[in-house]
Structure formats: structure tokens, C-alpha cells
Amino acid sequence: MAKARTSPLRSGFVHLALIIYTLIALFPVFLTVINSFKDRASIFRNPLGLPDAKSFSLVGYESVLKQGDFTLYFQNSLIVTSVSIFFVLLFGAMAAFALSEYRFRGNALTGLYLALGIMIPIRLGTVAILQGMVATGLVNTLTALILVYTAQGLPLAVFILTEFMRTVSDDLKNAGRIDGLSEYSIFFRLVLPLVRPAMATVAVFTMIPIWNDLWFPLILAPSDATKTVTLGSQVFIGQFVTNWNAVLAALTLAILPVLVLYFLFSRQLIRGITSGAVK
Amino acid sequence: MSTADYTQSDTGQDKRTRRWHILVFLLPAVIVYTAIMILPLIETLRLSLFNEVDGHSVFVGFGNFQTLFGEPRWSASFWNALRNNFVFFLIHMLVQNPIGVALAALLSVPKLRFGAFYRTALFLPTLLSFVIVGFIWKLILSPIWGVSPYLLDLVGLKSLFAPWLGRPDTALITVSLISVWQNVGIPTMLIYASMLSIPEEVLEAAECDGITGWSQFWKIKLPLILPSIGIISILTFVGNFNAFDLVYTVQGALAGPDGSTDILGTLLYRTFFGFQLQIGDKSMGATIATVMFLIILTGVCIYLFAIQRRMRRYQF
Numbered sequence: 001m002a003k004a005r006t007s008p009l010r011s012g013f014v015h016l017a018l019i020i021y022t023l024i025a026l027f028p029v030f031l032t033v034i035n036s037f038k039d040r041a042s043i044f045r046n047p048l049g050l051p052d053a054k055s056f057s058l059v060g061y062e063s064v065l066k067q068g069d070f071t072l073y074f075q076n077s078l079i080v081t082s083v084s085i086f087f088v089l090l091f092g093a094m095a096a097f098a099l100s101e102y103r104f105r106g107n108a109l110t111g112l113y114l115a116l117g118i119m120i121p122i123r124l125g126t127v128a129i130l131q132g133m134v135a136t137g138l139v140n141t142l143t144a145l146i147l148v149y150t151a152q153g154l155p156l157a158v159f160i161l162t163e164f165m166r167t168v169s170d171d172l173k174n175a176g177r178i179d180g181l182s183e184y185s186i187f188f189r190l191v192l193p194l195v196r197p198a199m200a201t202v203a204v205f206t207m208i209p210i211w212n213d214l215w216f217p218l219i220l221a222p223s224d225a226t227k228t229v230t231l232g233s234q235v236f237i238g239q240f241v242t243n244w245n246a247v248l249a250a251l252t253l254a255i256l257p258v259l260v261l262y263f264l265f266s267r268q269l270i271r272g273i274t275s276g277a278v279k
Numbered sequence: 280m281s282t283a284d285y286t287q288s289d290t291g292q293d294k295r296t297r298r299w300h301i302l303v304f305l306l307p308a309v310i311v312y313t314a315i316m317i318l319p320l321i322e323t324l325r326l327s328l329f330n331e332v333d334g335h336s337v338f339v340g341f342g343n344f345q346t347l348f349g350e351p352r353w354s355a356s357f358w359n360a361l362r363n364n365f366v367f368f369l370i371h372m373l374v375q376n377p378i379g380v381a382l383a384a385l386l387s388v389p390k391l392r393f394g395a396f397y398r399t400a401l402f403l404p405t406l407l408s409f410v411i412v413g414f415i416w417k418l419i420l421s422p423i424w425g426v427s428p429y430l431l432d433l434v435g436l437k438s439l440f441a442p443w444l445g446r447p448d449t450a451l452i453t454v455s456l457i458s459v460w461q462n463v464g465i466p467t468m469l470i471y472a473s474m475l476s477i478p479e480e481v482l483e484a485a486e487c488d489g490i491t492g493w494s495q496f497w498k499i500k501l502p503l504i505l506p507s508i509g510i511i512s513i514l515t516f517v518g519n520f521n522a523f524d525l526v527y528t529v530q531g532a533l534a535g536p537d538g539s540t541d542i543l544g545t546l547l548y549r550t551f552f553g554f555q556l557q558i559g560d561k562s563m564g565a566t567i568a569t570v571m572f573l574i575i576l577t578g579v580c581i582y583l584f585a586i587q588r589r590m591r592r593y594q595f
Contacts, residue, residue: 010492011388011391011392014385014388014391015392015393017381017385018382018385018386018397021378021382021401022396022397022400022401024460025400025401025403025404025460025463026400026403028404028415028416028419028460029403029404029407029415031415031419031426032415032418043424044424044425047424047425047426047429048426048429087311090307091307091308091311092308094303094304094305094307094308095304095305095307095308095309097304098301098304098305099305102298102301104298104301110305110309113309114308114309114312116317117312117316117317119513119517119575119579120320120517120572120575120576120579121517121521121575122315122316122320123521123523123544124320124323124521124568124569124571124572124575125316125319125320125322125323125568126319126323126547126551126564126568127319127322127323127326127551127561127564127565127568128318128319128320128321128322128323128326128565129315129319131319131322131561132315132319132322147311147315148315150311150315151311151312151314151315151316152316154308154311154312154316155312158308182300183300184300184303187304208405208406211408212406212407212408212409212410212524213524214408214409214410214523214524214527214528215523215524215544215548219552229408230408230409230410231410233408233410233411233414234410234528237410237414244418244424247414247418248418251411251414251415254408254410254411255407255411258406258407258408259403262399262403262406263399
């Protein structure tokens, strides 16, 4: 039986197809990174060549670091993303616990109400969101972005975590109750540690769209002090359209943090995605 | 069974005491979600029925919609954006999702070597921001740099090269394919997950009946992953009909050349926020957002009532 599944010809074909697509997926990134380390002439003369002693140049990075305020943008993105994820996970898990653990009137309705946001994108409310942020003086603050992203992430978080929390053994929670734990301790001390894998999944699903979002930073917080990396590189690269060294260097600098994080966490990340969808 | 007993005794016990903790657990999420998402959405729908006259907000009924559909300038750009958006969606459905299913099928081959490496590599573009993806492809497709003519030359297709992003007849397809390149990781991973969840016994039973390889995919796996394909289709639909970032990065807010890549998201941005000579118009912005809301709602309803109900869910 095992033989039927792994004939050498078939597995050769499988690998060939996967390698081709892997090349398609990685090549553009690779091309950008290698060319960012070359001088202008070599970028055009030999775009596919690796930078060597003759063509190596950091002139692009010099102009980027001189002019762009990338550390600040990076810091803004980091604050917005991590604080939003924290609130999405905390509020989402709390609501999911209430929905999965207790029977009360309106339980199903609340669940449905919170799930609406999975399908209806928050962007459609932008007109009124901007109005509200102007009215409360939150325009051009990171708080505005954090609020929006928390609201945006909650529906999916509640949905996934509710499903997951239903699988937590009732015996355990009731044992806790008999031992005199309050409902809050049961949630924080017993249930939260058990749903950590699901929390990781939710964190991933929440993180990617927040880190990459251009719409809300562009509309709610376009000031220089609150630009995120995504908006910052958009504006910055836009100014340098003809300076190829600078553009390639800026792109590489924008990719690097994602690459590093991804290679550190890719296993957990993908395991999280697949296990989350299976459960 | 013991589970049910416990839950019941639970509620019985709790009914005597007021269960404030339920409210405490629920409130933060409900408040944030309602205040930042639901109320603005309702307010936007309401705003679409009003217009500014002499600095005052005046109820105009469906007047804004009449302007949008009736006035030639508005209706031309609206229908153009809607049509482009459908093409955008269609390309995702025809290219992105089949590639996603195919990659997932390849990844789920048992005892696949380097599986973790492939999964990591395939998912990488999805993590990059639209800005990075947009600019990278803009550079690669640029006739000034010449990377793509050079690559096409390697396979003898140099004559096919054209400044695809700059020509009205090819720009939309090119942008859609860039978006496909970026997003293909999502259907791949979701389908991969649902393929992993097919129990071994089912596949073994199929093998005992002599159904292997290709026909096993078509006859056993594909029917079992249909619900996931349904979910991916509706996710693609919702994502595509509120897409904005990639077009904005690659082609700018005007979604050129000549509006050929204009989709509803970019139209909403220009209308609401203004661009260059055009002044931002809150009421018309809200009107377009409302139309987008109705389109997405229709899609979601078709999915929920027509597609999902007919799909059989298999319990293992």
C-alpha cells in the first residue's frame, strides 16, 4: 500500500511542481534583495547576478537611512500591531469563554452578532469611523489605529476561540469550581493556558492584515509621527521612483523584519494555521 | 453524557446567584466591536441618505444613489469600477483558488520530503505587505529594468513582452495576477489543512478499492474538501470587493492607465477622500460604501443560503 503512494516517478513530479512554484514565490523577493546590494550600473547590466566585489555597493541604503525615518515607522507598526493583538486576544478570549461556557438568554444571538464582522469588512464604515475619530480628537494617533484594528480582529478571534473552548474538558472546570475558584480564575488560570495553540492561530490571522494595512494608516493617521512601516515605505518609495538603488534598498529594509520574524516563527505559524482550521 | 449533566447542574446553580461575570466577559468585546465597527457601519449607511447643502446635512432620500447611477460622470466610473472588480474577482477564482488547491494536494502527499520548506516558501508572499509586493512587481515588470524581457528571452518568448501595467487592455489582468501571486498562500494553507483532516481510513479504503493517485484526488479528496473551497470562495469574494491597497500602490489612486484598474475600493477612496483636483465628498463616499456593502451582503447571503446549505458536511 505504501508503495502505491510513493512511486519515484510520482514523487519526482510532485517535487518538480512544488519547486517551480517555490521559485515563482521566492524569485521576486530574491531579486530585490540581491540587487539592493549592487551599484546602479550592475542593477541594469546584470540584474540576475549576485553582488560581487566589483558590483557591491551600499549607496541605496545610505540614501534611505539618511532620509527615511524608518526606525520610527517600524516602532509605530510594532506598537500598533502588538497592542491590537493583545486586546483582540484578551477581549476575544473573554467573549469566547462567555459564549462557550455559559448558557444565557441571547447567547446564540450575541455569537451571531459578533460573527457578522467576519464577513462584513470594517472598511465600509470608514466614512463614519473618520468622523468619529475627528470628533474624539483621535485622528493622527496610534490609538485610533489600535481601536480600529481591535474591532477588526475581534469577530474572527471570538469565532475561532469559541469553537476551541468548547473542546476544553468540563470536568476540569468543574473541579476548579469545587476547589472554590472564581469564574475569573477558571478562565485565566485553567482555560487560557489550554487554548494557547488557538491563541497563536488567532494572533497570526490578526497580525498579518494589521501589519500590512495601508487603508487606515492612510486615512486615520497619515502624519509623520504616526506613519506605520507600510504607509511610510509607500510614501518614501513613491518619492524615489527614479533612484533605483534607494527603492530596492527601501524594499529590502521593509521585507527584512518580516523575513526574520517569519523564519523564526514559520513552524508555529503554519502549524497554527493548519491546526486552527482543522479543529 | 456527563458533560451535559454538568452544564445543566451548572445553570441551575448559577440561576440563584446573579451571573455578572458573563457580562464582564462579554462587554469589552461587544463594546469595542459595536462602537468602532457596527455603529460606524450603520452611520455610513445613514449618511448615504443625506447630503451637504450650504454646510447643513439634509435628508435627500435616495438622491445620492440617483446621482451615482443617473449622472453620466458618476455612473460611468461606478460601472467601470464594478466591472473591473468582477474581472478582478473572476481571475482570483480561476487562477488563485485552483493553484491553491493544486499546491495543497501536492503538499499533502504522504511522507513528502522538505514539506516544511515548501510550506514556508509558499506562504512567504502572503506575509509581505501590498506595498512591498506592488513595488517589487512594478520594478520587475518595468521595461526600464528589463528583467522580465530577459527572463522571457530565456524561454524564447521575448516577443511577448509588453509594458503590461501601462496598457489599458492588460493592466487589470496584470494587477490581478500580482494579487494572485501574493494571496495564493491563503487557499493553499486552508485546503491543505482540510486535506490533512481527511482520515487515513477513508484513503486506505479507497486504495483497497483501487482508487489511487489522480482519481483518488477527484473522487475522494475533492468532494471532501468542497466545504473549504466554498469558504475560500466567499473569503475571496469579500476580500476582492473591498480590495484597495495593491491597486493604490501599483497604479496610484487614479487606478490608471485611464481608469482601467479602478475597482470599488479605489473609487471609494477617491470619492470620499479626494484626490488632486477632486474634492472629497462624504455623502457620495458613504453612498459608494453602501453599494459595496450591499454587493458584499448579497454575495455572503448567496453563499450562506444557496451554497453552504447544499453542501454535505462529512462527520468523521
